Amino acid sequence: MSPRQVILRARDAGLSMLAVADHNASAHVQTARRLGGDLGIVVVPGMEVESREEVHILVYFTELPALAEFQVLVDQALPQQPNAPEVFGYQLLYDEQDEIVGLDERLRQVGTALGIEQIIRIVRGLGGAIVPAHIHRRRTSLLSQLGFVDPAADFDAVEVARPEWVKSGLRLGARVDGFPAIAGSDAHFLEDVGRLRLELTGDVHDIHGLIRGVRELAEAA
Amino acid sequence: MTLKQVVELTGLCPVHLANGEVEVAAVYCGDLLSDVLAHIRPSSLWLTIQGHQHVVAVAQLRDVAGIVLVNGVAPDPQTVTKAKSQGVNVFGSDETSADLCMKLAGRL
Numbered sequence: 001m002s003p004r005q006v007i008l009r010a011r012d013a014g015l016s017m018l019a020v021a022d023h024n025a026s027a028h029v030q031t032a033r034r035l036g037g038d039l040g041i042v043v044v045p046g047m048e049v050e051s052r053e054e055v056h057i058l059v060y061f062t063e064l065p066a067l068a069e070f071q072v073l074v075d076q077a078l079p080q081q082p083n084a085p086e087v088f089g090y091q092l093l094y095d096e097q098d099e100i101v102g103l104d105e106r107l108r109q110v111g112t113a114l115g116i117e118q119i120i121r122i123v124r125g126l127g128g129a130i131v132p133a134h135i136h137r138r139r140t141s142l143l144s145q146l147g148f149v150d151p152a153a154d155f156d157a158v159e160v161a162r163p164e165w166v167k168s169g170l171r172l173g174a175r176v177d178g179f180p181a182i183a184g185s186d187a188h189f190l191e192d193v194g195r196l197r198l199e200l201t202g203d204v205h206d207i208h209g210l211i212r213g214v215r216e217l218a219e220a221a
Numbered sequence: 222m223t224l225k226q227v228v229e230l231t232g233l234c235p236v237h238l239a240n241g242e243v244e245v246a247a248v249y250c251g252d253l254l255s256d257v258l259a260h261i262r263p264s265s266l267w268l269t270i271q272g273h274q275h276v277v278a279v280a281q282l283r284d285v286a287g288i289v290l291v292n293g294v295a296p297d298p299q300t301v302t303k304a305k306s307q308g309v310n311v312f313g314s315d316e317t318s319a320d321l322c323m324k325l326a327g328r329l
Contacts, residue, residue: 050255052255053253054253054254054255079255079258079259081258082283087278087282088278089280110254110255110258111253112255138273139271139273198319208311
C-alpha cells in the first residue's frame, strides 16, 4: 500500500477526502497529501496511535507540522526496539513514484507509553481531533481494554468498526455510547480503499469540517 | 524444571505441545502485550487471558517456554493454527494465574 496506489484508488473510488492514519507512524502522509492535492483529493494527516492501555486511537490534524510534532512524541514513547519483520512484516517506505526508498526499522506494532488522557491533551494542544478507533472491537478498543466508553471523555467522535456499522445499519448522525459515531474503510489492503464512505452536504475541507458536520447531524437527530 | 514437569505439577491442558523438554526458568503474568514484550524473561511460562493469535507472535519474539490461557479462556482458532505452525507451546487452565503461581512458587 504505497501512497501513490492509495491515492489512485481513492480517485477511482470517487473520494474527495480521506485520512491516512498508519499505526504509530506517519512517514507516508506528506507524500499522500501531495499526490492527493494534485488530484483535488484532501488527505487528512492522521495516525492510529496505540495508547499505554493498548487502545487504538485515531488522531487527525489539519496540517503536516502538527502531525510531525505528534510523531516525535510518539517516537519517544515507543520502546527503543527494532521491528521484527518475520512477525510484523517489513515497513517499507515509498516515494511518489512507488519506488521503495527506505525501511522503517522501529518497532511500531506495540503500545506507546502515552496514556489516553495524555494523548487527548497533546492532540488538543496541537489543534487536532481525537476519535477512539473501533470502540467495540474484541481487542485494542475502549471496550476491550477499559470495559466502558467514558461519556465525559474529550473525544470528538467515536469510530465504529466497518462491519458493525454496516450490520447495525448506522448512519451519520447516530450516537454510539453517547458520542457522534463515524466509520471508515479502515483499509489495510488497496481494494478496501473507499469501501465505506461518509457523505456530508456542505463544504468539508478538513477534519474539523467533517467533525462539525457529523456533530450537527448528531445534534439534530 | 522442564515444561513437561510443570504441566504435570499444575494440571495444565495442552492446546498444542510442540516441545515439552524446554526449561521453564520463570513465570510471567500479563495481558498487555506491550508490557509482556517489555518485561518477560526468556524461558518463562506466560500466564494470560489473551486468547488471540498475537500472543503467539509475542511468545516467539521473547522465546517464551509456553503460553497458558488462564480462567478457562479458550484460544481463538487462529491461535491454535499459528501455535501449531510456529511450534509454540500453548495450554489452558481453569485456574487463575494467581493460583497457578502459588502452585509453582519456590519450585522453578
